[in-house]
Amino acid sequence: MDYRSSETVADTGVETVAGPRPEDMLPATATSAVKVVVVGGFGVGKTTLVGAVSEIRPLTTEETMTQAGVGIDDLSGVESKTTTTVAMDFGRISLNERLVLYLFGTPGQERFWFLWNGLFDGALGAVVLVDTRRLxxxxxxxxxxxxxxxxxVVAVNSFPRSPTYSMSELRTALDLDDSVPMIDCDARERGSSRDVLMELMQYLYTLTTNRETQ
Structure with a gap:
């Protein structure tokens, strides 16, 4: 993530460090920031979603998969996957002039789940990405x-040739409470991924409103 870069001043030969790129700076109007985590199993599209929706160049910790994961990582349904997140993904999106979301994508393999506790700290809400091939x-x-x-909220990510189910069938299969929102999405598309985050924000607002009126 090229927030800073080195460059040499021609006249002096002195190396200086450039500041953040203008597009990486927080909007001057931003007054509130919210932490959101994007979670799900191995290969469900977490890195893709964060990268698609982030307004800054996302930070990723993708590494090439090696023989060390053979017999440990379950590649059922994602046999063609060659890279994996080993720590987290990070991105940022401004939902409006005042509200900024910081997005943290979690690693999917169970052997990295010990990292989740730290990523969950301070999170206002989460997006659970679902792959219908591996519910x-x-x-x-x-x-x-x-x-x-x-x-x-639960976001059902679209994959080629994946089984198609109705929302009611998926809700039953996941034993999901009727109050928890479900939404279809394509994690590759910025607009679709943004709709998922807006669904989460609306859900969090509804929960807050309901608590205040009780």
């Missing part, structure tokens, strides 16, 4: 969020 990986993810009391 079973969602249960532990949602269970961890529920245990920590982190509200979440």
């Amino acid at each position: 079973e990986v969602c249960f532990d993810v949602m269970g961890r969020l529920e245990d920590r009391g982190v509200p979440f």
